[in-house]
Amino acid sequence: MKSSSTLALLASASAYATPLTAPSDTGSHNASVVFVPYEYTYLLPETFSSNVNYTFVNGTHTSNASINSLLQTAAKSPLIAYDTEFSNIFGSKPEIQLVQDRTTQNDRFAFEAGVWVPERNEVWFASAVSQADVRPGTVYVYNLDSGHIGPLNSSSKVHNPDGGYYFEGKVYFASYPGPANETYRGGVISVDVHTLQVETVVNNYFGLHFNGVDDIVWVYNPANRSEKYMFFTDLKYAQQAYPNAPPPMLPSSIYRWDPQNEILRPVVSRNDLEPNGIRVSPDMKTLYIPDSSSIYGTLATGPATDSWLGPFIYAYKLDEDMLPSSRTMFGQVRQGLADGIHVDDKGRVWTAESEGVVCRNSKGKVIGVVNSQYFEANKTAEALPIANFALAGNTLVVLANTRLWTIKTEEILVGRNSTIVN
Numbered sequence: 001m002k003s004s005s006t007l008a009l010l011a012s013a014s015a016y017a018t019p020l021t022a023p024s025d026t027g028s029h030n031a032s033v034v035f036v037p038y039e040y041t042y043l044l045p046e047t048f049s050s051n052v053n054y055t056f057v058n059g060t061h062t063s064n065a066s067i068n069s070l071l072q073t074a075a076k077s078p079l080i081a082y083d084t085e086f087s088n089i090f091g092s093k094p095e096i097q098l099v100q101d102r103t104t105q106n107d108r109f110a111f112e113a114g115v116w117v118p119e120r121n122e123v124w125f126a127s128a129v130s131q132a133d134v135r136p137g138t139v140y141v142y143n144l145d146s147g148h149i150g151p152l153n154s155s156s157k158v159h160n161p162d163g164g165y166y167f168e169g170k171v172y173f174a175s176y177p178g179p180a181n182e183t184y185r186g187g188v189i190s191v192d193v194h195t196l197q198v199e200t201v202v203n204n205y206f207g208l209h210f211n212g213v214d215d216i217v218w219v220y221n222p223a224n225r226s227e228k229y230m231f232f233t234d235l236k237y238a239q240q241a242y243p244n245a246p247p248p249m250l251p252s253s254i255y256r257w258d259p260q261n262e263i264l265r266p267v268v269s270r271n272d273l274e275p276n277g278i279r280v281s282p283d284m285k286t287l288y289i290p291d292s293s294s295i296y297g298t299l300a301t302g303p304a305t306d307s308w309l310g311p312f313i314y315a316y317k318l319d320e321d322m323l324p325s326s327r328t329m330f331g332q333v334r335q336g337l338a339d340g341i342h343v344d345d346k347g348r349v350w351t352a353e354s355e356g357v358v359c360r361n362s363k364g365k366v367i368g369v370v371n372s373q374y375f376e377a378n379k380t381a382e383a384l385p386i387a388n389f390a391l392a393g394n395t396l397v398v399l400a401n402t403r404l405w406t407i408k409t410e411e412i413l414v415g416r417n418s419t420i421v422n
């Protein structure tokens with residue numbers, strides 16, 4: 001049943017399977033990647049069982065004690081590889097650093113966006129809008145050279161920030177509308193990375209405010225690079241994010257802003273999905289868009305069967321008019337839904353799911369997981385999942401709610417001159 005390469009992987013797994021417990025103080029250490037044979041994801045010894053509310057490695061048991069033991073080792077380790085493509089990204093002993101921990105303050109400061117600004121070597125990220133009744137949504141700046149973290153001192157406040165995207169010297173933020181008793185109505189805003197000047201890009205559709213712009217991507221036409229478009233997702237659960245948020249006025253959609261011709265139009269309807277994150281492949285030919293319909297069933301965990309639509313990651317081809325056309329299914333999330341999404345220069349698609357940051361190669365194979373059970377403080381199956389992260393050159397920045405982590409990679413995930421710095 002087992003191929004010799006599987007046995008080789010098992011042997012190496014036991015050689016460097018060093019279970020680690022997450023440190024409670026900030027600091028760095030070098031951890032190991034634990035291999036789990038990919039075969040187990042589709043073929044297990046008979047009499048296996050698994051709990052849909054727990055991760056694959058934590059919740060799956062078989063009649064074979066050595067397999068159970070390997071899965072439990074993986075459940076406690078920071079990085080789980082199903083393919084050497086994943087372990088090669090990190091090397092054998094990647095350096096992992098807990099940069100800041102605000103768990104005791106219960107401050108979910110590291111939650112959304114995760115935008116690398118290459119010319120400043122900074123990652124800009126956003127706090128959880130859902131704590132807006134206690135702490136206003138804030139954009140933070142983490143300088144990868146100095147280690148400094150502080151709020152973004154932009155020309156004016158970025159209200160209720162959510163997803164973001166770097167493009168041509170500006171960071172574009174998705175922004176939720178303010179509570180019904182306030183005048184701010186959300187939209188897409190840009191921040192110039194040199195002057196920190198804030199501008200509103202779009203904020204309405206014929207007078208109707210967006211429900212909650214969630215994420216953004218810029219693309220250019222590969223046949224004419226000066227033709228550029230911004231796609232963004234507008235989803236209805238902003239209303240659930242904080243008290244008194246205004247009710248939705250528009251159907252959930254994906255919009256495209258065409259600055260050349262000054263046209264804002266919806267391009268994917270809610271008949272297709274309830275969109276969340278959005279990213280493009282390095283060749284500008286495919287949009288990746290997760291469906292978060294299943295959020296209405298259970299947020300952090302739970303059976304996808306609660307929703308007819310579901311926790312899928314779709315791939316849309318961009319046609320010659322740069323409109324999303326034929327759709328194929330690229331991935332299916334095992335636990336929770338795919339929230340934050342980033343694509344690397346090799347066309348791998350990284351998504352924040354309840355299991356952690358899941359990496360699929362361009363063929364759609366799950367090659368590894370940045371394990372949330374390790375990176376979240378006292379993670380339980382009920383805890384809020386990691387929502388987003390950043391691919392910053394040779395650093396993966398994990399936004400683990402109350403904790404900010406970095407993991408060094410051997411490979412440059414996204415180069416500073418990449419067309420998809422994101």
Ligand SMILES: *[C@@H]1O[C@H](CO)[C@@H](O)[C@H](O)[C@H]1NC(C)=O
Binds near residue numbers: 030
């Ligand atoms: C961790 O690995 C890095 C190289 O990736 C090395 O520079 C550093 O010395 C290592 N630290 C420890 C504690 O082994």
Ligand SMILES: *[C@@H]1O[C@H](CO)[C@@H](O)[C@H](O)[C@H]1NC(C)=O
Binds near residue numbers: 052053298
């Ligand atoms: C999974 O979680 C749901 C919601 O909390 C619960 O109703 C269900 O019993 C759980 N299933 C298992 C197998 O624990």
Ligand SMILES: *[C@@H]1O[C@H](CO)[C@@H](O)[C@H](O)[C@H]1NC(C)=O
Binds near residue numbers: 058379
């Ligand atoms: C791991 O499994 C245990 C039960 O064995 C459960 O209590 C715990 O919540 C699970 N953790 C995660 C992160 O799924």
Ligand SMILES: *[C@@H]1O[C@H](CO)[C@@H](O)[C@H](O)[C@H]1NC(C)=O
Binds near residue numbers: 002010064065066067
């Ligand atoms: C358990 O699984 C391992 C790995 O596939 C295998 O080498 C071993 O023979 C199995 N043990 C039993 C008792 O089947």
Ligand SMILES: *[C@@H]1O[C@H](CO)[C@@H](O)[C@H](O)[C@H]1NC(C)=O
Binds near residue numbers: 141149151152153
């Ligand atoms: C913004 O200004 C405040 C007050 O001077 C400072 O504490 C903070 O570090 C600054 N933010 C950044 C990113 O430098």
Ligand SMILES: *[C@@H]1O[C@H](CO)[C@@H](O)[C@H](O)[C@H]1NC(C)=O
Binds near residue numbers: 182
């Ligand atoms: C809006 O309502 C919230 C909750 O009641 C309150 O905290 C906030 O101060 C109000 N804002 C304004 C501008 O009145």
Ligand SMILES: *[C@@H]1O[C@H](CO)[C@@H](O)[C@H](O)[C@H]1NC(C)=O
Binds near residue numbers: 226227
């Ligand atoms: C490329 O796109 C730009 C912007 O829309 C346009 O002005 C220009 O004419 C296009 N070039 C060609 C060769 O079509």
Ligand SMILES: *[C@@H]1O[C@H](CO)[C@@H](O)[C@H](O)[C@H]1NC(C)=O
Binds near residue numbers: 024103104377378
């Ligand atoms: C995790 O839980 C333990 C036991 O409840 C507690 O002592 C510890 O402070 C918690 N750690 C964090 C980072 O919250």
Ligand SMILES: *[C@@H]1O[C@H](CO)[C@@H](O)[C@H](O)[C@H]1NC(C)=O
Binds near residue numbers: 416417
């Ligand atoms: C990236 O672009 C900058 C500015 O155009 C240039 O100086 C640098 O050499 C480029 N770096 C790489 C790795 O291509």
